[in-house]
Amino acid sequence: MSNKKGNLTLKDLAKIVGVSPATASLALADDPRVSAKTKEMVEEAARRLNYVPNEIGRSLRAKRAETIALIFPNTPHNAFSHPYFVELLEGVTEVLVQKGFHLLVSTAPTEQNEQAAYDKIMRNRRADGIILWPASINDSNISRIVESGFPVVYLGKWHHNDVITVERDDYGGAYLATEHLLQAGRRRIAHITGPMEFQVSIDRLDGYRKALEDYKVLYDPSLVVTADYTMESGVAAVHELIGRGIPFDGLFSSNDRMAIGAMKALGAAGISIPDEVAIVGCDNIEMASMTVPALTTIHQSLRTIGTVAATKIIDLLSGQEVGDKQTIIPAELIVRESSRVN
Amino acid sequence: MSNKKGNLTLKDLAKIVGVSPATASLALADDPRVSAKTKEMVEEAARRLNYVPNEIGRSLRAKRAETIALIFPNTPHNAFSHPYFVELLEGVTEVLVQKGFHLLVSTAPTEQNEQAAYDKIMRNRRADGIILWPASINDSNISRIVESGFPVVYLGKWHHNDVITVERDDYGGAYLATEHLLQAGRRRIAHITGPMEFQVSIDRLDGYRKALEDYKVLYDPSLVVTADYTMESGVAAVHELIGRGIPFDGLFSSNDRMAIGAMKALGAAGISIPDEVAIVGCDNIEMASMTVPALTTIHQSLRTIGTVAATKIIDLLSGQEVGDKQTIIPAELIVRESSRVN
DNA sequence: CTTCGCATTTAAATCGATTTAATTAACACA
DNA sequence: TGTGTTAATTAAATCGATTTAAATGCGAAG
Numbered sequence A, B: 001m002s003n004k005k006g007n008l009t010l011k012d013l014a015k016i017v018g019v020s021p022a023t024a025s026l027a028l029a030d031d032p033r034v035s036a037k038t039k040e041m042v043e044e045a046a047r048r049l050n051y052v053p054n055e056i057g058r059s060l061r062a063k064r065a066e067t068i069a070l071i072f073p074n075t076p077h078n079a080f081s082h083p084y085f086v087e088l089l090e091g092v093t094e095v096l097v098q099k100g101f102h103l104l105v106s107t108a109p110t111e112q113n114e115q116a117a118y119d120k121i122m123r124n125r126r127a128d129g130i131i132l133w134p135a136s137i138n139d140s141n142i143s144r145i146v147e148s149g150f151p152v153v154y155l156g157k158w159h160h161n162d163v164i165t166v167e168r169d170d171y172g173g174a175y176l177a178t179e180h181l182l183q184a185g186r187r188r189i190a191h192i193t194g195p196m197e198f199q200v201s202i203d204r205l206d207g208y209r210k211a212l213e214d215y216k217v218l219y220d221p222s223l224v225v226t227a228d229y230t231m232e233s234g235v236a237a238v239h240e241l242i243g244r245g246i247p248f249d250g251l252f253s254s255n256d257r258m259a260i261g262a263m264k265a266l267g268a269a270g271i272s273i274p275d276e277v278a279i280v281g282c283d284n285i286e287m288a289s290m291t292v293p294a295l296t297t298i299h300q301s302l303r304t305i306g307t308v309a310a311t312k313i314i315d316l317l318s319g320q321e322v323g324d325k326q327t328i329i330p331a332e333l334i335v336r337e338s339s340r341v342n
Numbered sequence C: 001c002t003t004c005g006c007a008t009t010t011a012a013a014t015c016g017a018t019t020t021a022a023t024t025a026a027c028a029c030a
Numbered sequence D: 001t002g003t004g005t006t007a008a009t010t011a012a013a014t015c016g017a018t019t020t021a022a023a024t025g026c027g028a029a030g
Helices: A010-017 A021-028 A036-048 A055-062 A076-099 A111-123 A140-147 A170-183 A199-214 A231-244 A256-268 A302-317 B010-017 B021-028 B036-048 B055-062 B076-099 B111-123 B140-147 B170-183 B199-214 B231-244 B256-268 B302-317
Strands: A067-071 A102-106 A129-132 A152-154 A164-168 A189-193 A224-226 A250-253 A278-280 A297-299 A326-329 A332-334 B067-071 B102-106 B129-132 B152-154 B164-168 B189-193 B224-226 B250-253 B278-280 B297-299 B326-329 B332-334
Touching (some): A010 A021, A010 A036, A055 B055, A067 A302, A076 A302, A076 B102, A111 A140, A129 A302, A140 A152, A152 A302, A164 A302, A170 A189, A170 A199, A170 A250, A170 A278, A170 A332, A189 A199, A189 A256, A224 A231, A250 A256, A302 A326, B010 B021, B021 B036, B067 B076, B067 B111, B076 B302, B111 B140, B129 B140, B129 B302, B170 B189, B170 B199, B170 B250, B170 B297, B189 B199, B224 B231, B256 B278
Parallel strands (some): A067 A102, A067 A129, A152 A164, A250 A278, B067 B102, B189 B224, B189 B250
Antiparallel strands (some): A102 B102, A297 A332
16 A cells, blocks of 8 residues: 555566566566566565556557547537436447456537537547447548548447447337337337437337338328427327327337326326337337336346447457448337226 | 558558558657657658558457446336436547547346356456446346456445445435425425335435434325336326325425326316425426426436546546546535425 | 846656666576 | 587667757857
């Protein structure tokens, strides 16, 4: 615990053992040129004195920081994705810790600061690679990073397939959800979608349509209503649907919050769930298991995305084979009461 | 964007301008010894060539990493606190970014790895200071860090008051919640508490008791039931209370999940909320605003805790006055339908 | 024409670890 | 005893920026 003035340095350690710093360094690296006896002496002293190498010095020499930066733009736009962030973080750290890497978390408070902040991270050598958590499509700052050639793993879809990406399967999840309703015998399935600025909205709408098509159910635009991913907008969406006077016996919502709003509105209208309308949401937020009836939903393992992304960026840095450049983590259907066939 | 082989170094910059590295360094640091003309030349070139200093080199020389580590033990125990972690992260990064600091997020996958992981962070000079997010009381690893003398801000209560701490006011929040019920005229107020291993359970129970005392209401142990912070345990707790046959007109739960479970159980038992039993939870989880009726609760600003903690650790490092060593962030009552006086 | 003082500039050391190239030691063999 | 070979060790350079101490240039004063 000698935290008096400075830490024990390699030079100190070498002097104590009675060898040169070069020998001490080689000994700790288990270099074959160092004799077994010397190695043992150095290792013993290092253990005894609790020698911990100064990684700043090491990084300077090695030109590597053994650090990955996880960047997420801190804009209001991506606020709705926060609940999953911790899960992602867990997956990423799990791998990094195991590989001896550090994690630098970076976020820019304002849009105008973003560019400078990202630029700095790429050029100041604090991190060797970046995992990018995108806010939305069309983000010029993200384009700059991805196209700069700096080692990057992008969490989402990117328009050049030489970029390494790891993404959720929003399309496949929506397909699963819709198929589940179809298999339960529902044929008039409504869909609450989100704003089309978000790729997720587009993908889930597409998955919904594809399932209908595969089951030979005609796509009816009047069964689709747009909302904004809040619970309140889910309530409004159901009012809109009911107002249109078109009957429906199933409902797939582009997220759980809107699905919960929809359940409230249906309940208030005296429509029973799942008997009259079966409901499936998306995201598997904690609340989904606690509603009455509990909400059937689509789960995406952000944890898996984190572990895969971290593994890929490290493989990329160490020159190993990265495998598939594009990875899609499959979605999973979680069946609960809101769609249970009685 | 010259990312060809290596980055532009200070030496390169100096050569281009036609001065020595020393002059270039002093010029960029705006040292009075450098002439205005030279300064202008160096600055112009730095801007034009997009020179970004290598922070590893700078750190080595300065013996400072300009980095704060945020450490949270990744044990199952603290899983229930996850939803707030992102909020804390936001608060911390807001301050760090503004002060030009970096954030290293560290977590240890297993208990046995913890000690080594923390030791490393303290000794390898990757971070200058630590913000500690504790899992539970009685954690020997945390003790080691706090007592090592390494600059630390501890997020919670610590038994030596020379340690800098920032904490939520669990006691005050519970007092607020109970007082709110008392002011609504309730006198038989039940309490669902959590396991006594957690300081939060103890503090909230104490706040509840103090409010009762101040309002001259006798504390009745048979109105208190222990659960484990899950929704299911909240359901069970109400069954237990009803089973005891002791009437109650108010209920304060040590967290929102149990409160929501309690609401479910009361609803199932045909007891109306808030007319027959008014309910207050704790934590203001997202779900609390979405239940029917919406849940009155206590909000603790983790964001504020983050900003205060970050400010204090930086002040501590820069040798500035840190102010109060112990800071308690006040809790806030959020009144919703579950306790609304009709 | 020196010499002193002041304003600028720069050479060199430093931070801590790694690695290359050079040196020393040790031993076998002629 | 001298020489060649291998094994083990170490001196020195390096990474990039900062900072101290030394050097330089220039004009003014004697």
